[in-house]
Amino acid sequence: MPDSATLAVLRDLASLTVISLFIGILLYSILRIVRPQAEWASSGKVISSVYSTPDLYLAVVLGSLFLFSLIGNDSESEPSPALGFSELLFNVIFLLLVCAGLLTYLAIVKKLSPAELFGLRSLPFLGTVGRALAYILPLYLFVAVLAALVSQWALNDIWPANGPQESVQAFQETDSIGIKLLMIIAAVIVAPIVEETVFRGFIYAVIKRYTDGYFAAITSSLIFAIVHLHVGSVVPLFCLALGLCLAYERTGSLLVPMWMHAFFNGTSMTLLVFGTDLPD
Secondary structure, three states: OOOHHHHHHHHHHHHHHHHHHHHHHHHHHHHHHHOOOOOOOOOOOOOOOOOOHHHHHHHHHHHHHHHHHHHOOOOOOOOOOOOOHHHHHHHHHHHHHHHHHHHHHHHHHOOOOHHHHOOOOOOOHHHHHHHHHHHHHHHHHHHHHHHHHHHHHHOOOOOOOOOOOHHHHHHHHOOOHHHHHHHHHHHHHHHHHHHHHHHHHHHHHHHHHHOOHHHHHHHHHHHHHHOOOOHHHHHHHHHHHHHHHHHHHHHOOOHHHHHHHHHHHHHHHHHHHOOOOOOO
16 A cells, blocks of 8 residues: 555545535536526537436445545555455456446446447447547657656655555566566556446446536546555546546547557556656
């Protein structure tokens, strides 16, 4: 786990995000009463009208689970040792089960087709890959430059733990081929599927249903950035998540941000494999 100072900052930021989410939903509810003719959540191609109040509760629970299960540990506890292969495998399986549970809920309880809901058939395969590449190339460059500026300029000499992300450091330090391979699979395959389904596919769309696309993009992107447990990466990952939301809205296909996420993580892992330092 990160150091106590990092956990304290992330815990405060997570609390502010959750509070802002509740206040935002309340204010937008009032706006809908005052201006019922306004189409608050109709812009863009992401479907949000099918969601209802139980889905909002589930989205809040999922967001809070990701936030506080990761940063809710005692800040005074000793740092935990690096995860072994079995622990990493357990985490990967757990994330896949969360994703499978969400898809099962949508299909059985909500009686919705995830393929239709997430626009998985709205573009041909080459179309999703091509758009993902077109979007991720400038976005990756922007995020990389921003990460370097945050690390070397904004946080340099003022943050006590201004180092690489814990996962990056673990990948660099381990000598186990099995652990490295599992981390690559988790980053390039599992994370894009699970995180895009949960954060963009569900949490973003549900918040959009009760607010609008702008507020939903900001809050869901903040949650996404915080759960990566690295203060120096909050701003860059927040901007990355905003770009993923924008790509989803412009195309209507969740496969586009999934491919973008996979390309982003794949490029980062390739740089790590060949010993190139990533911007913190």
